[in-house]
Amino acid sequence: MRPLADTYDPKAAALRCLNFRKRILEISQQVGALHIGSAFSCAEIVECIYYGLMRYSGEVNTLVDTFIMSKGHGCMIQYVILEAMGILTKTDMEEYCTPHGRLGCHPDYGNPGIEASTGSLGHGLPMAVGMAIAEKRKKDPGVIYAVLSDGEIQEGSTWEAIMMASSLEINNLVVFIDNNDFQSLGRTSETHPSFYPVDQKLSAFGWETVEMPGHDSLNIYRTIDARSGKKPMAAICKTTKGKGISFMENVPIWHYRSPNTKEYEIALDELRAAHPGVDF
Amino acid sequence: MRNIFAEALYKAATTNPDIFVVVADISPAGSMADFSRQYPDRFINVGVAEQSMIGICAGLALKGCQPFAYTIASFSLYRPFEFVRDDLGYQNLPVTVVGMGAGVIYSTLGGTHHTQEDIAVAGAIPNMQIIAPCDPLEVEEAVKYCAEQKNGPIYLRLGKSGEPELTKQAIEPWQFGRLRYLFRGTDICILSYGVVMKHANEVAKILLKEGKSVSLVSAHTLKPLDRENIENILSNHKKVIVIEEHAPEGGLSSRTKQIAWDIHAGCELHCFTLKDAFIHRYGGHDDLLAAHGISVKDILREIR
Numbered sequence: 001m002r003p004l005a006d007t008y009d010p011k012a013a014a015l016r017c018l019n020f021r022k023r024i025l026e027i028s029q030q031v032g033a034l035h036i037g038s039a040f041s042c043a044e045i046v047e048c049i050y051y052g053l054m055r056y057s058g059e060v061n062t063l064v065d066t067f068i069m070s071k072g073h074g075c076m077i078q079y080v081i082l083e084a085m086g087i088l089t090k091t092d093m094e095e096y097c098t099p100h101g102r103l104g105c106h107p108d109y110g111n112p113g114i115e116a117s118t119g120s121l122g123h124g125l126p127m128a129v130g131m132a133i134a135e136k137r138k139k140d141p142g143v144i145y146a147v148l149s150d151g152e153i154q155e156g157s158t159w160e161a162i163m164m165a166s167s168l169e170i171n172n173l174v175v176f177i178d179n180n181d182f183q184s185l186g187r188t189s190e191t192h193p194s195f196y197p198v199d200q201k202l203s204a205f206g207w208e209t210v211e212m213p214g215h216d217s218l219n220i221y222r223t224i225d226a227r228s229g230k231k232p233m234a235a236i237c238k239t240t241k242g243k244g245i246s247f248m249e250n251v252p253i254w255h256y257r258s259p260n261t262k263e264y265e266i267a268l269d270e271l272r273a274a275h276p277g278v279d280f
Numbered sequence: 281m282r283n284i285f286a287e288a289l290y291k292a293a294t295t296n297p298d299i300f301v302v303v304a305d306i307s308p309a310g311s312m313a314d315f316s317r318q319y320p321d322r323f324i325n326v327g328v329a330e331q332s333m334i335g336i337c338a339g340l341a342l343k344g345c346q347p348f349a350y351t352i353a354s355f356s357l358y359r360p361f362e363f364v365r366d367d368l369g370y371q372n373l374p375v376t377v378v379g380m381g382a383g384v385i386y387s388t389l390g391g392t393h394h395t396q397e398d399i400a401v402a403g404a405i406p407n408m409q410i411i412a413p414c415d416p417l418e419v420e421e422a423v424k425y426c427a428e429q430k431n432g433p434i435y436l437r438l439g440k441s442g443e444p445e446l447t448k449q450a451i452e453p454w455q456f457g458r459l460r461y462l463f464r465g466t467d468i469c470i471l472s473y474g475v476v477m478k479h480a481n482e483v484a485k486i487l488l489k490e491g492k493s494v495s496l497v498s499a500h501t502l503k504p505l506d507r508e509n510i511e512n513i514l515s516n517h518k519k520v521i522v523i524e525e526h527a528p529e530g531g532l533s534s535r536t537k538q539i540a541w542d543i544h545a546g547c548e549l550h551c552f553t554l555k556d557a558f559i560h561r562y563g564g565h566d567d568l569l570a571a572h573g574i575s576v577k578d579i580l581r582e583i584r
Contacts, residue, residue: 109342109370110371116338116342117366122331123335123363123366123367126331126332126334126335126339126363127338127339129335129336130336130337130339130340130347133339134339134340134342134343134345135343137321157331157335157363160326160327160329160331160332161332163327163329164324
């Protein structure tokens with residue numbers, strides 16, 4: 001069992017994230033049904049999970065750890081990663097959200113690489129806890145990685161699972177909270193000021209917690225890699241919704257909107273400008 | 281029923297290491313205590329947190345385990361309904377949701393603890409299977425099925441305690457998805473399931489004493505319903521009586537009427553159900569059933 005590469009190279013990670021964003025923009029021109037802002041918000045987190053943290057027993061399709069996209073609407077980042085790994089096919093992506101395809105706006109259990117159906121918020125963490133319990137029976141338990149949105153931890157079921165994970169002394173569970181501070185009706189810090197500080201609430205429940213920038217791949221990797229492994233861990237990642245494209249960043253409409261042709265070209269230009277010397 | 285349930289599950293769990301019991305601060309006594317002592321890693325009390333009870337069961341099942349979620353029916357099915365639908369139904373996972381004390385058995389606790397429409401609710405979920413044993417012996421059979429099957433989720437509707445054994449002399453064995461005749465006659469057929477079978481049995485015995493030829497049938501599997509044998513019952517008897525502790529819609533009565541219409545059945549059909557009402561009455565279980573209009577006396581008066 002080992003990660004995909006011997007060392008986690010931040011430059012390679014940045015290049016991958018660039019390509020993932022570019023691919024998601026491409027898909028946005030096929031079909032107007034995807035949550036770009038939500039996918040871009042957690043691109044570095046999910047990339048780091050797949051390419052740095054999760055262990056494989058052989059090649060890319062032999063994962064021993066488990067990933068759950070609890071904020072199911074952000075799954076486009078997972079899809080493009082699974083495509084890059086050869087777990088999903090190019091055809092899968094071309095047929096995304098079409099009558100012939102098998103991939104929709106939310107992850108569906110049974111599709112390659114998808115370990116649980118999500119989309120309804122507040123389901124991922126209870127399922128992740130159940131998986132972690134099942135894994136604990138093994139001699140070398142798999143680690144369950146889950147990405148939750150900040151809006152999602154307003155769900156009572158999430159707090160039920162937070163309470164249980166620490167009560168059951170689960171230590172093979174790592175949760176990333178994609179804290180972009182946005183939900184449908186506004187900034188979380190403005191609509192629900194009592195929501196913050198999140199990390200203290202989780203610490204009080206007996207979790208190992210950390211607050212960190214959510215777009216710094218190497219820091220994400222190092223922080224999680226250095227976890228104590230004694231408790232369930234939550235990383236509250238400060239992120240920017242729509243990260244990478246100036247007119248999408250922190251603009252609520254990009255939660256779901258797809259760019260038109262002109263916006264698409266501008267978006268590509270911005271990515272190009274931000275990565276000088278990279279062949280596009 | 282709950283003691284037999286605990287005993288049967290304990291038995292199954294000793295040979296099947298994949299069985300988990302996840303409870304929400306309610307646990308059957310008896311053998312379940314032995315289970316939790318002997319297999320502490322496979323007995324999880326989530327506390328009063330039913331949504332996560334279902335979610336955790338789903339996570340266990342996604343990793344190959346065979347979990348049972350257990351609490352009072354209104355809290356195992358209604359409270360976490362969307363988790364039952366999405367996590368178990370949509371993902372089609374072999375999790376048994378045990379609804380203990382279903383119907384109006386919690387006769388002194390009021391409507392918050394009653395499940396009058398649970399079969400309609402559970403039955404509307406694709407992939408869901410529903411079993412409602414009528415006595416402790418059927419509970420034992422049902423648990424054996426739940427402990428091994430991989431078809432998908434099950435809602436196991438149980439009574440509470442003190443239910444009499446009614447199927448010891450049954451002329452047909454218990455088989456998932458199949459009606460079973462407890463005894464067979466030619467004129468009248470009484471079709472029932474669950475704890476209220478005690479009423480069905482009593483009515484049948486009285487009619488037998490009066491010289492009638494009576495069948496008594498346990499429809500323990502509500503989903504998938506044994507349609508073929510309901511058709512046979514409707515065709516082979518002059519009078520069919522359905523007795524169920526459930527609302528008029530979405531249970532055995534409405535399904536039987538539907539089938540009777542489909543096959544142009546020529547028999548008389550009487551259905552006795554709970555009212556479509558919250559009745560705010562207290563007392564014993566029989567008092568509640570009577571208040572809903574399904575006492576033995578009411579039934580006999582109606583069918584004569």
